Amino acid sequence: MTALLETRGVWQRFGGLVANSDVSISVGRGEIVGLIGPNGAGKSTLFNLIAGVLPPTQGSIWFDGQDVTNLPAAERCQRGVGRTFQVVKSFETMTVVDNVIVGALVRNTVMRVARRKAYEVLEFTGLAARADVLASDLVPAEKRRLEVARALATEPKLLLLDEVLTGLTPTEAQTGVALVRKVRDAGITVLMVEHVMEIVMPLVDRAIVLDLGKVLVEGKPADVVRDPKVIKAYLGDRHAVGA
Amino acid sequence: MDKNFAARRRRDLIIAAVLTALAASAPLFVKNVYIQNILVLTLMYAALSQSWNILSGYCGQISLGHALYFGIGAYTTELLFTKFGVLPWFGMLAGGGIAAVIAMGLGYPFFRLRGHYFVIATIVIAEIGLLLFQNWEWAGAALGITIDVRGDSWLKFQFMRSKLPYFYFALALCCLAWFVTWWLEDSKWGFWWRAVKDNPEAAESLGVVVFNSKMGAAAVSAFLVAIGGAFYAQFLAYIDPESVMGFQFSLLMALPAVLGGIGTLWGPVLGAAILIPMTELTRSYIGGSGRGVDLIVYGTLIVAISLALPQGLVSLFARSKAKGATR
Numbered sequence: 001m002t003a004l005l006e007t008r009g010v011w012q013r014f015g016g017l018v019a020n021s022d023v024s025i026s027v028g029r030g031e032i033v034g035l036i037g038p039n040g041a042g043k044s045t046l047f048n049l050i051a052g053v054l055p056p057t058q059g060s061i062w063f064d065g066q067d068v069t070n071l072p073a074a075e076r077c078q079r080g081v082g083r084t085f086q087v088v089k090s091f092e093t094m095t096v097v098d099n100v101i102v103g104a105l106v107r108n109t110v111m112r113v114a115r116r117k118a119y120e121v122l123e124f125t126g127l128a129a130r131a132d133v134l135a136s137d138l139v140p141a142e143k144r145r146l147e148v149a150r151a152l153a154t155e156p157k158l159l160l161l162d163e164v165l166t167g168l169t170p171t172e173a174q175t176g177v178a179l180v181r182k183v184r185d186a187g188i189t190v191l192m193v194e195h196v197m198e199i200v201m202p203l204v205d206r207a208i209v210l211d212l213g214k215v216l217v218e219g220k221p222a223d224v225v226r227d228p229k230v231i232k233a234y235l236g237d238r239h240a241v242g243a
Numbered sequence: 244m245d246k247n248f249a250a251r252r253r254r255d256l257i258i259a260a261v262l263t264a265l266a267a268s269a270p271l272f273v274k275n276v277y278i279q280n281i282l283v284l285t286l287m288y289a290a291l292s293q294s295w296n297i298l299s300g301y302c303g304q305i306s307l308g309h310a311l312y313f314g315i316g317a318y319t320t321e322l323l324f325t326k327f328g329v330l331p332w333f334g335m336l337a338g339g340g341i342a343a344v345i346a347m348g349l350g351y352p353f354f355r356l357r358g359h360y361f362v363i364a365t366i367v368i369a370e371i372g373l374l375l376f377q378n379w380e381w382a383g384a385a386l387g388i389t390i391d392v393r394g395d396s397w398l399k400f401q402f403m404r405s406k407l408p409y410f411y412f413a414l415a416l417c418c419l420a421w422f423v424t425w426w427l428e429d430s431k432w433g434f435w436w437r438a439v440k441d442n443p444e445a446a447e448s449l450g451v452v453v454f455n456s457k458m459g460a461a462a463v464s465a466f467l468v469a470i471g472g473a474f475y476a477q478f479l480a481y482i483d484p485e486s487v488m489g490f491q492f493s494l495l496m497a498l499p500a501v502l503g504g505i506g507t508l509w510g511p512v513l514g515a516a517i518l519i520p521m522t523e524l525t526r527s528y529i530g531g532s533g534r535g536v537d538l539i540v541y542g543t544l545i546v547a548i549s550l551a552l553p554q555g556l557v558s559l560f561a562r563s564k565a566k567g568a569t570r
Contacts, residue, residue: 051448053444072447072452073447073448074447074448074450074451074452074453075450077447077448077449077450078450082448083448085444085445085448089442089444089445090441090442090445091437091438091441091442091445092441092442093437093440093441093506094437094438094441098434098437101434102434102435102437102446102449105431105435105450106449106450109431111429111430111431114431132247150449151448151449153449154449154450
């Protein structure tokens with residue numbers, strides 16, 4: 001079976017800055033893949049290219065066997081790409097359940113059905129008790145969760161998670177991890193950008209390390225963390241020699 | 244789970260029905276033509292503001308050029324009537340249709356603009372429309388069009404003696420604009436618009452085609468405002484560019500919604516119910532002698548409300564309701 005998501009030789013330049021150079025990655029169905037790398041490695045750019053926020057300067061992006069390189073974000077969502085934002089973008093003047101309904105409306109045009117779907121997703125993500133609260137009144141961890149809930153309501157095949165576990169307390173992060181597992185068990189493929197190595201490594205099936213806009217290493221998490229190139233990218237030369 | 248929600252919507256409908264019944268019986272008690280006139284204007288501005296609120300309140304695209312659509316409704320109706328003998332009822336719908344098409348035509352370039360630039364564009368376009376009509380000979384140019392009123396007729400929607408037919412039409416229009424808003428609030432479009440207003444990028448990521456949503460809001464909003472314009476033209480029986488397309492209309496559509504609560508179901512009605520009578524009364528009682536005093540009073544009230552209740556007057560009700568809900 002073909003991969004669910006594939007980027008083929010993707011480049012992204014912003015003026016003189018090359019954010020992604022010749023990035024080719026693939027994500028198989030049912031996988032949890034971690035996209036990691038030091039600051040400025042080009043993770044967020046690649047993420048936005050996959051979500052359709054902007055088209056790549058060069059190269060192509062394939063989703064579910066089709067070329068989606070030039071499709072705008074809304075259409076990618078309709079095709080089955082769901083995403084969260086690193087800096088949360090809740091609809092602040094709307095209630096939690098209304099936020100999720102917006103997502104549910106992609107697949108269900110009847111309001112009653114969309115609303116029921118939204119409540120199901122809130123139940124699934126553990127936000128049901130907060131359904132009628134304004135999104136602006138949520139605490140940061142809940143806002144992250146709302147991002148996930150909203151994306152799940154669009155019934156994605158691929159869920160893109162942009163640092164949903166970063167900046168949480170250890171307990172909050174563990175609930176987050178449990179949620180990601182639950183999402184995968186529901187049959188949804190996950191591609192996650194993450195900073196916190198010790199949380200993300202046990203969670204993912206495969207890790208792709210970006211550095212300076214290029215794919216540095218990719219493989220099983222256990223192998224990736226021991227790879228001298230990765231250690232060098234994160235910690236510098238001295239530590240890599242020891243490894 | 245969604246019982247509260249359904250109950251709230253039902254309650255809104257009931258309140259609206261009661262208010263409509265009260266308003267409809269007002270002429271039984273109010274015989275003074277001057278007061279009746281104020282009531283007609285209040286209902287009309289409530290309807291206009293409610294329509295404006297669809298694009299600017301719910302969808303968040305602040306327009307200060309809705310006078311253009313108001314004028315288009317007025318001119319389409321009167322040109323069709325005086326030049327071709329088309330009854331105002333059809334002219335009204337034609338005006339609405341033309342306004343909706345123009346709103347989308349303008350939206351095509353302008354919805355790519357953001358924030359202040361969009362507002363400025365709407366002001367400029369409405370001014371251009373005003374200038375065009377002032378110089379369009381066939382449409383009466385600056386002299387305007389006088390409508391030949393011959394007796395009372397529902398067919399021609401013109402009445403010489405009584406204001407009451409106008410009153411009931413304005414009430415019906417107000418109900419229509421309110422009901423359209425009520426219905427849209429719990430529809431795909433309503434949700435999309437609020438999402439677009441709050442965060443277009445997030446909306447896009449959830450499959451909302453932001454551009455199309457704005458176009459839809461603009462069309463509905465312009466259509467309803469143009470119907471209001473057609474009504475106003477019939478009501479005055481005389482139109483010229485300044486009296487149906489002047490900038491003050493753009494402001495008087497925006498202000499009730501802003502004062503009452505922008506992007507809310509009840510804001511425009513509440514705002515208009517306070518603002519329009521006050522404008523008219525201050526103008527007639529203190530406007531004549533000390534020129535501009537009415538405007539000072541008016542401006543002071545706006546400043547006071549926006550400082551004390553930035554969410555609008557409806558937040559007074561919402562606040563007590565929210566407290567009740569959490570207990």
